[in-house]
Amino acid sequence: MISTFKKDLPPLARIWLWLGRLLGKTLLLLLAIGLLGWAVAWAWFAWQHRGPVSALEQIPPGESAMTQEVIQTAVRIVDQHREPTRYLRDAHAKAHGCVKAQVLVLPQLAQSLQQGVFSEPGKTWQALIRLSNGNAYPQFDSIRDARGMAIKLLDVPGNPLLDNRQQQHEQDFVMFSHPNFFVSDVAEYRQNVAAQADGKKVMAFVPGWDPRTWQVRHLFIALATLSPAPDSPTRTTYFSVSPYKFGESNAKFRVTPDPDNCPAYTLPRQNQDLPNFLRSALNQQLSTDRVPACFLLQIQRQDANKYMPIEDTSIEWREQDSAFETVARITVPPQDFDTPQQNLDCDNLSFNPWFGIEAHRPIGGINRLRKAVYEAVSDYRHQRNGG
Structure with missing residues (x-):
């Protein structure tokens, strides 16, 4: 038929x-x-990508020379994005605000978690927190971007890691809103940031015609990192991405909202067409409505028998391999933070994972890179900003 x-x-x-x-x-x-x-x-x-992995750092040859190239590129980015009256950070240039906070070490903290600044259960640290967008240039908050949180604990005893910071007794934790990074190591970071500085964003992940050089997985990580804006900076989870010493162990950090330990609060809907609505949301909660914000500070310890590498920040440490454990509670009390002087102080404030003590020494290639680049860019900015 x-x-x-x-x-x-x-x-x-x-x-x-x-x-x-x-x-x-x-x-x-x-x-x-x-x-x-x-x-x-x-x-x-x-x-x-299967375990076991090394629990020790493994520095590849040529990393120092590559680091110097990254510093030159980072300074070039700072020059490209400077404003008429000031030089900006090479990343996380736009702050939503710097706020005062208290970090309470859990009173019943397990003995194995009592390391470094968490060695005294029940202790409360005074802290400063900077909340930001990730881009190297201030842009509308509605644009897809990473979001950052940097915490500085104050009056931390012990010998600072950096020789030129011996009078600055602090411990910094620097985090952003995605669990893994879009580059593995210093070599990839050098190639990626150079392409972006030259305005060739495609070449950041596709450097040539040879498919073996394409970084497709990292491109997807970058796209996932550039997420829609949250309702407020207080409603985002932040990750250290790179590892640190945690006493004799290695660990990554995470900060996640903890609304159960704060008064119930419903944030009024913000006008997301406004360029700075995340600052407005923070101001609405802390300054207008006088409601605190609460977070949990957690650590994820490395299990070297699982695939939890130190030197590759593109690999997310899976929670089924090692669960996050809460070590402290963070409270951001009601406060007036959005004044011209406080915003200027916020802009001049430096955060660096190397501002801290030996018990939380940053480890891995990206952290070694940060040590040199953060210091060089910070010095360059402050010299030109006159402070």
Whole structure:
């Protein structure tokens, strides 16, 4: 019956039917090839990224020279994005505000978690917190971006890690709103940031025609990092991304909202068309409505028998391999923070994971890079800003 129907069709219709069948078969073949390629890539990735891993740092050759190149590029970015009256950070240039906070070490903290600034259960640290967007240039808050939180504990006893900070007794934790980074190491960071500084964003992840150099997985991490804006900076989870010493262990940090330990609060809907609505949301809660914000400060300890590498910040340490453990509670009390003088002080304030003590020494390639780049860029900014 069907074959008789086909014979009755004009020649042009039969051609279109044949082309339709050919296109359908081709699409099915491409889908099968795609699924097979995905399965092979997943299997290869799983095979390459399996434990155990080293619990010690492993510094690759040439890292120092690459670091100097990154510093030059970072300074170039600062020059590119300078405003008429001031030089901005090379990242996280736009602050939503710097606020005062208290960090309470859990009174019943387990003995194994009593390390460094968490060694005294029940102790309350005074702290400053800077909340920010991730971009190197101030832009509308509604634009997809990473969001940052930097915490500075004050009056921390012990010997500071940096020789030129011996009078600054502090412990900084620097975090942003995604659990892993879009580069693995210093070599990739050098290539990525140079491409972006040259305005060639595509080349940041596709540096050439050779598919072996393409960083497709890292591109997807970058796209996931650039997320829509939250309702407020107080409603975001922040991650250290890179690892630190935690006593004799290695760990990453996380800060997550803890509304159960603060008064119930419903933030009035903000006008997200305004360029600085995240600052407005923070101001609404802390200054207008006088409602505190609460967070949990948590650590995730490395299990070297799992794939939890130190030197590759593109790898997320999975919670099923090592759960986050709460070590402290953070309270941001009601306060008036949005004044010209406080905003200027906030802009001049430096945060650096190397501002701290040995018990929380930053480790891994990206942290070694930060040590040099943060210091160089901070010095460059402050010299030109006259402070």
